[in-house]
Amino acid sequence: MKYLIAICLVAFSTLRAAAAVDIQEVESPGGIKAWLVEEPSIPFVALELRFLGGGNLDAEGKRGATNLMMGLLEEGTGDMDARAFAKARDSLAASYRFDTGADDVSVSARFLTENTDESMALLRQALVNPSFDEAALERVRQQVLTSIRSSQTDPNDIASREFGMLVYGDHPYATEYEGTAESVATLTRDDIVAAHENALAMDRLYVSAVGDISAEELGALLDDLLAGLPEAGAPLPNEATLTFDGETHVTPFETPQSVALFAQPGMKRDDPDYFAAYILNQILGGSGFDSRLMTEVREKRGLTYGIGSYLVPRDYAELWVGQVASGNDRIADAISVVRDEWAKLASEGVSQEELDQAKTYMTGAYPLRFDSNAAIAQILVGMQMQDLPTSYVTSRNDMVNAVTLEQINRVARELMQPDALTFVVVGQPAGL
Amino acid sequence: MRAILTPFSLTLALAASTALAQREDVTTFTLENGMDVVVIEDHRSQALTNMVWYRVGAADEPAGKSGIAHFLEHLMFKGTDDMAAGEFSATVSANGGTDNAFTSQDYTAYYQDVAADRLDLMLKMEADRMVDLRMTEQEVTTERDVILEERNMRVENSPQALFSEQSDAALYMNHPYGIPVIGWRQEMEGLNQEDALTFYKEYYAPNNAILVVAGDVNPEDVRTMAEEHFGPLAPNPDLGPRVRPQEPPQLAERRLKFSDPRISQPYLLRSYLAPERNAGDQREAAALTLLSSLLGGDSTTSYLATKLQFDTQTAVYTGTSYAGMSLDKTKFTFVLVPADGVSLEEAEAAMDQAIADFIAEGPDPEDLERIKTQFRASEIYAMDSTSSRANRYGAALAIGLTVEDVQQWTPTVLDITAEEIVEAAKAVLDRRRSVTGYITSGMDTDKGTEG
Numbered sequence: 001m002k003y004l005i006a007i008c009l010v011a012f013s014t015l016r017a018a019a020a021v022d023i024q025e026v027e028s029p030g031g032i033k034a035w036l037v038e039e040p041s042i043p044f045v046a047l048e049l050r051f052l053g054g055g056n057l058d059a060e061g062k063r064g065a066t067n068l069m070m071g072l073l074e075e076g077t078g079d080m081d082a083r084a085f086a087k088a089r090d091s092l093a094a095s096y097r098f099d100t101g102a103d104d105v106s107v108s109a110r111f112l113t114e115n116t117d118e119s120m121a122l123l124r125q126a127l128v129n130p131s132f133d134e135a136a137l138e139r140v141r142q143q144v145l146t147s148i149r150s151s152q153t154d155p156n157d158i159a160s161r162e163f164g165m166l167v168y169g170d171h172p173y174a175t176e177y178e179g180t181a182e183s184v185a186t187l188t189r190d191d192i193v194a195a196h197e198n199a200l201a202m203d204r205l206y207v208s209a210v211g212d213i214s215a216e217e218l219g220a221l222l223d224d225l226l227a228g229l230p231e232a233g234a235p236l237p238n239e240a241t242l243t244f245d246g247e248t249h250v251t252p253f254e255t256p257q258s259v260a261l262f263a264q265p266g267m268k269r270d271d272p273d274y275f276a277a278y279i280l281n282q283i284l285g286g287s288g289f290d291s292r293l294m295t296e297v298r299e300k301r302g303l304t305y306g307i308g309s310y311l312v313p314r315d316y317a318e319l320w321v322g323q324v325a326s327g328n329d330r331i332a333d334a335i336s337v338v339r340d341e342w343a344k345l346a347s348e349g350v351s352q353e354e355l356d357q358a359k360t361y362m363t364g365a366y367p368l369r370f371d372s373n374a375a376i377a378q379i380l381v382g383m384q385m386q387d388l389p390t391s392y393v394t395s396r397n398d399m400v401n402a403v404t405l406e407q408i409n410r411v412a413r414e415l416m417q418p419d420a421l422t423f424v425v426v427g428q429p430a431g432l
Numbered sequence: 433m434r435a436i437l438t439p440f441s442l443t444l445a446l447a448a449s450t451a452l453a454q455r456e457d458v459t460t461f462t463l464e465n466g467m468d469v470v471v472i473e474d475h476r477s478q479a480l481t482n483m484v485w486y487r488v489g490a491a492d493e494p495a496g497k498s499g500i501a502h503f504l505e506h507l508m509f510k511g512t513d514d515m516a517a518g519e520f521s522a523t524v525s526a527n528g529g530t531d532n533a534f535t536s537q538d539y540t541a542y543y544q545d546v547a548a549d550r551l552d553l554m555l556k557m558e559a560d561r562m563v564d565l566r567m568t569e570q571e572v573t574t575e576r577d578v579i580l581e582e583r584n585m586r587v588e589n590s591p592q593a594l595f596s597e598q599s600d601a602a603l604y605m606n607h608p609y610g611i612p613v614i615g616w617r618q619e620m621e622g623l624n625q626e627d628a629l630t631f632y633k634e635y636y637a638p639n640n641a642i643l644v645v646a647g648d649v650n651p652e653d654v655r656t657m658a659e660e661h662f663g664p665l666a667p668n669p670d671l672g673p674r675v676r677p678q679e680p681p682q683l684a685e686r687r688l689k690f691s692d693p694r695i696s697q698p699y700l701l702r703s704y705l706a707p708e709r710n711a712g713d714q715r716e717a718a719a720l721t722l723l724s725s726l727l728g729g730d731s732t733t734s735y736l737a738t739k740l741q742f743d744t745q746t747a748v749y750t751g752t753s754y755a756g757m758s759l760d761k762t763k764f765t766f767v768l769v770p771a772d773g774v775s776l777e778e779a780e781a782a783m784d785q786a787i788a789d790f791i792a793e794g795p796d797p798e799d800l801e802r803i804k805t806q807f808r809a810s811e812i813y814a815m816d817s818t819s820s821r822a823n824r825y826g827a828a829l830a831i832g833l834t835v836e837d838v839q840q841w842t843p844t845v846l847d848i849t850a851e852e853i854v855e856a857a858k859a860v861l862d863r864r865r866s867v868t869g870y871i872t873s874g875m876d877t878d879k880g881t882e883g
Contacts, residue, residue: 302577364528
């Protein structure tokens with residue numbers, strides 16, 4: 001591949017194109033709100049449920065409980081064990097994904113229209129009546145421990161952990177929501193039951209559906225699917241206090257290529273300057289685009305295969321982060337170029353030409369995100385969580401185009417803090 | 433809730449009508465200079481995926497020049513006689529699109545995702561770089577550093593990837609699939625401009641390319657534009673059939689021990705040489721595809737998961753993989769991560785016993801039917817991703833399959849009998865044609881994950 005496809009840390013501006021998608025706001029008879037796009041041309045439905053809270057809800061000393069709980073939802077319910085459940089699901093050709101993040105947990109379902117009732121009845125069993133039996137708990141615990149063990153010797157994972165401890169202080173963000181080998185080893189069935197009640201609560205729920213289903217059908221389906229979940233979830237965490245000391249921190253690890261994460265304070269998603277900051281990042285290190293970092297570090301100097309930067313507006317912290325990987329003998333050069341580019345952009349800003357190019361790219365690329373039912377369902381749920389209106393899909397590109405050169409260069413001066421740009425390097429870097 | 437009955441007949445009817453719809457929206461034709469064109473219509477949005485596939489990959493490289501196919505892929509983003517270095521991607525960006533490329537053992541493909549009304553410009557630029565590539569020695573030297581960093585990232589920093597290279601090198605005793613696509617480091621370091629241009633001139637020509645356009649387009653418009661931009665390009669009359677050195681009879685099982693301190697979880701990998709899909713002859717590959725699903729497809733219900741993770745606690749993870757989309761012989765692979773305190777030897781013995789039991793018992797009819805149901809449904813789900821459909825057709829044509837083969841694939845899989853699956857397993861799972869690897873940290877090679 002010419003470029004590594006950058007994986008965004010947080011789905012932030014995943015929003016939509018013009019007219020092509022007609023979003024309906026649906027409310028079920030039982031009062032559950034959802035966004036729907038009817039797409040009857042292919043006989044299946046993508047359903048996305050998101051519950052605010054996620055791994056951040058783990059109680060003191062119970063790190064990893066939410067993650068382990070989500071991993072157990074499909075592992076047995078009622079009189080079905082894990083295998084009976086999987087067979088029933090596969091016989092319907094349905095799929096359910098249960099994911100944990102720091103800020104939320106998600107349930108992504110895909111099912112054939114003809115099997116809607118059975119597919120949802122089965123999903124309901126997993127969501128509302130999971131058995132969390134001891135055999136399943138032990139088996140999934142071992143899988144999680146295996147994954148934690150593997151992450152101990154992965155330079156990218158080591159860098160994330162070091163970065164978390166350095167930046168997030170005593171906030172839950174400072175540690176991984178998967179938990180540690182120690183914390184996961186001590187989790188009990190009671191902890192898992194508590195995590196289930198804390199995380200899957202109706203006052204935290206966001207829903208979208210895309211596919212071959214009507215508003216009326218969706219409303220009835222949601223009431224049947226979710227009735228019986230608790231009304232209110234566990235208290236949400238407070239805002240994090242971040243520390244950026246501007247230093248370059250090295251964690252020695254025997255591997256040929258050093259991995260670096262770098263970051264400084266970011267911006268809230270609802271800040272009036274957010275689009276200006278977003279375009280600024282696009283010019284600096286955005287993906288799918290000839291960014292300054294890509295040009296300077298890779299194209300001109302050949303110091304890396306992949307480099308990128310991202311605005312990361314999390315629920316309780318805002319960061320501007322980047323990543324780069326270079327051979328141990330070259331990472332110092334790559335970091336030096338990044339620091340220079342950061343300082344240069346802060347003091348000199350961008351040109352009108354750069355701004356125009358970034359706008360053209362961003363406004364053109366936006367509709368391309370809406371390329372499947374599942375992708376659209378995820379975008380719609382993300383919009384709801386950011387409290388955006390359905391009209392955002394048509395107004396978003398206007399907001400991008402409204403950013404002026406004066407505004408973006410003011411934001412560059414105000415937001416960029418070259419002295420706070422903090423690096424975490426994992427490897428055997430020479431000259432650092 | 434107990435067993436849920438699936439309306440099989442209904443699903444079958446639905447899949448059949450969907451398959452029919454798929455055929456109706458796929459159009460193919462060939463330009464006079466030999467360039468194949470596939471158009472896949474999907475009018476749900478105003479976007480499209482434009483792909484140019486070349487029937488050349490890493491397995492076609494000259495000896496000692498490993499990595500040149502992939503290196504050339506990178507250099508294709510430098511300039512042409514009409515465009516400056518980097519202008520191709522910059523133009524795609526300026527039109528709101530994204531572009532990239534990828535190289536495999538069998539093909540090299542370039543693509544853009546872009547608004548449908550920009551197709552003409554994309555075709556014009558692709559035609560330009562098919563024949564008029566230009567680059568400076570400086571650009572080549574810098575880009576060589578980039579691919580060496582890419583190798584660092586993908587391979588040198590990953591002990592699993594390092595072992596995978598060693599395993600392939602042992603599995604293929606004579607065929608170039610034993611050489612990694614990215615190249616061996618010492619050969620990559622010596623690649624130069626002349627190597628890239630020689631490879632380019634030999635393989636980049638319209639009669640060695642396939643254009644795949646998928647999205648909001650109609651075939652007649654694509655034909656007009658393709659004829660305008662690619663039509664004038666001369667074919668390369670010297671392109672011969674794709675004949676690579678083939679495997680001799682494999683008579684000796686190979687066993688590898690690999691250790692790296694970065695391995696925190698010991699595991700076992702076993703690969704067998706296996707037949708691939710061939711034009712008009714896909715049954716054995718279809719049987720192997722089902723065999724892989726039955727043995728190690730689902731992490732909960734597969735045969736190996738049942739025997740080794742549920743009935744006994746021998747493993748924490750088991751899996752199989754088989755990819756029939758290959759020009760020459762492919763591989764059928766097993767992976768197993770032992771449970772705490774289980775040695776790799778014990779785990780391997782249990783796995784071999786389970787494989788032997790499966791062959792003796794034959795597939796459970798209910799399991800086979802369930803997996804076939806999922807194949808039927810996958811035809812429906814596949815309609816949702818235009819770019820995946822473009823990839824499926826492009827890759828198939830690039831390895832010598834036809835549009836008919838692509839469309840017959842699912843019906844062929846559904847037609848496979850339990851007996852054919854057992855026969856395929858017996859034929860392929862012969863350890864004389866296999867490589868087995870024990871991958872450990874080197875600290876304690878006999879134990880599992882104890883301590």
